[in-house]
Amino acid sequence: LSPNLDQILLSAKASDYLIGSWWSEVQMGPPDPILGVSEAYKRDTNPKKMNLGVGAYRDDQGKPYVLSCVRKAEAQIAAKKLDKEYLAIGGLGDFTKACAKLALGDNNEVIKSGRNITVQTISGTGSLRIGANFLSRFHTEARDVYLPKPSWGNHTPIFRDAGMQLKAYTYYDPKTCGFDFQGALNDISKIPEKSIIMLHACAHNPTGVDPRPEQWKEIANLVKKRNLLVFFDMAYQGFASGDIDRDAWAVRYFIEQGHNIVLSQSFAKNMGLYGERVGGFTVVCKDAEEAKRVESQLKILIRPIYSNPPMNGARIAATILNTPDLYKEWLGEVHGMANRIITMRELLVANLKKEGSTQNWQHVIDQIGMFCFTGLKPEQVARLTKEFSVYMTKDGRISMAGVTSGNVGYLAQGIHAVTK
């Protein structure tokens, strides 16, 4: 005796059956500060509008750029007719091995002795989250994570949601629009032992301000003295200087100096694989045995979130990293992207001078990577958006990737107008 669904639909009690809603007390969540900028930009009808919000690379026509090595890798993969069976919880082996090598260097002692565990993650965010969960569960000596001031906006909610407490150390000097080295050392010297310190490996987000190698050396020394656990976030390897090894220098130096770090990597920007969600999380352990134990616990953390990671992007990344001529092509394309950004920085400053600006814009050239901390104050940012339809985050950060030779003049006009 099976009830006829049609009859049930006809007599549906629908919305008035239950009184009220479970969700009446659910507040409207605020729009994400970074992604919200893109939403506002989309709604603007000004033909000269510029989106300098989210950090996604654009070519000189302002278009998304699919790397040629990516297209080649995709074609190769398609021809192989692979199946779609579940990956292991820790992800695609070909990818995780290559991911670790890319960060640590081909002949790194850590990899040779098997004392790293590297798992595939849902891009950089997923990596940070797994890391936060792991530290929250196993690093019981300290609940505090020290972020540079400022840091990527999403760092704080990620660690907080994982149950950690957030603190900060001085980093950016608004007076110079550069690195406050002494301020950083002062603050770091006071961090309680065993706390976690977050370091941006290169191309600091949002400021674009990186320590110089001799400054990194002092930081490494101090961090060791303070016995801190180092969490490196490397989302822009290759993107900062255009050179993969140069951009990983700090990570490799710290390891050399005996820091057993944890590391997040993203391939969103340097391979343009944003939406495919390709990332890695690495724990450098005491030895291979410890790495096995840590691996088993990472799997326990991953399984109840998403079971196992997505294949497509990892397969593309692995193909590129493991195929010599694709790898070479990739290095060239990353170099090209970094170079275009550097050129835009120079053009912006040149155009500002042409506009007649008397401000010091040297920091635009000194800063590195996708972002530039212009030094613009919130009121100036608001004017820039309202009067010129230039969209950026309130902190004055602009994504240089959104600047082209076609619009850099207009941008200079706008910035000069609000700062003169």
Place this chain on the structure above:
Amino acid sequence: MSLFGEVPQATPVAVFKLSNDFKDDPNPMKVNLGVGAYRTDEGQPWVLPVVKKVEKLIVADNRLNHEYLPILGLPEFRSSASKIALGEDSPAIQENRVGAVQCLGGTGALKMGAEFLRRWYNGNDNMKTPVYVSAPTWENHNSVFANAGFKDVRPYKYWDAEKRGLDLAGFLGDLETAPKHSIFVLHACAHNPTGTDPTHVEWMQVAEVMERRKLFVFFDSAYQGFASGCLDKDAWAVRYFVTQGFEMFCAQSFSKNFGLYNERVGNLTIVARDADNVRRVLSQMEKIVRVTWSNPPSQGARLVAITLNTAELFAEWKDNVKTMADRVLLMRASLQAKLQALGTPGTWDHITQQIGMFSFTGLNPKQVEYMIKERSIYLMASGRINMCGLTTKNIDYVAKSIHETVVNVQ
């Protein structure tokens, strides 16, 4: 001295360990009846023909790029996926009170739903709300809800081992005694691991109690289309609950019915009182997504969206799904017939009465161990077998092995 010196070795996840042991087994007769993935009659994974077709379209289309999806996922995917679960002409869709979040597989959808409920359901951050999962259930249900912060994850009676069927009285009894507002995780169809689903009348009874006692409906729909071969038939329970006016969650997986296992394609469908509630719920879902994976992976969602939104491809997909379901039904009938012919002690009707990928054979742990060690036939300690692991070539061996096991091991 290492910071991680005290980190203990965790026990491996059972189903993956089983697959590893199978891989290492040198016995040429070995059969893997463990992990839940479809296999052809040649024992091979099957990339659906429609999927191959759409993949070619995607690779060839130079207008497509790899940009970030919105936080909640690909809009065309979300809406078409919800339509699959609720039906094109669902009153809830027409009344504009359905929302969706693209997630990483069914697991990801359960995770998002669980995280949201812990924050916003039955008070704020109320970790004490009981979460009921069926006894037995997919083992990851427990972990998903526990890791989302729920302190009280409990079983509800479901499987009657003696009669090898649904323990309806027990199920209804637990619904009656559950604290008000408890969350119940219901398997939409093809219950994992038992393959035993309530009948329509039994679902109606479940719904009546849940409505009266204000229990929260959280469907897990991982096998739509796979159970009977018909999408609409397999969605009957979900759609019935919608007509009864429930606000509910439905975690959908496209791993099995699209064969897209490793692309992690899932959807959390949200049915609420009205559009305003949906809007606020989604805004909070965004915040949870942002601190977990920021935005979901593009490839699988694109594939599914293109397929569901293109008439000929949609028809071809339904056909592919029926192919898989039909092969499973054939293996069920075959196995049952062979066991009967062998005169294997006990009754084996449950093999054909159960539905979907899995069958709860009724073999006990000792018998399971025997099957693995002596016959190299790999199945879960619970006695669960994946029907997809059976082929016309190995079914005789499996039937004979079950027979031998039941006769020799108690």
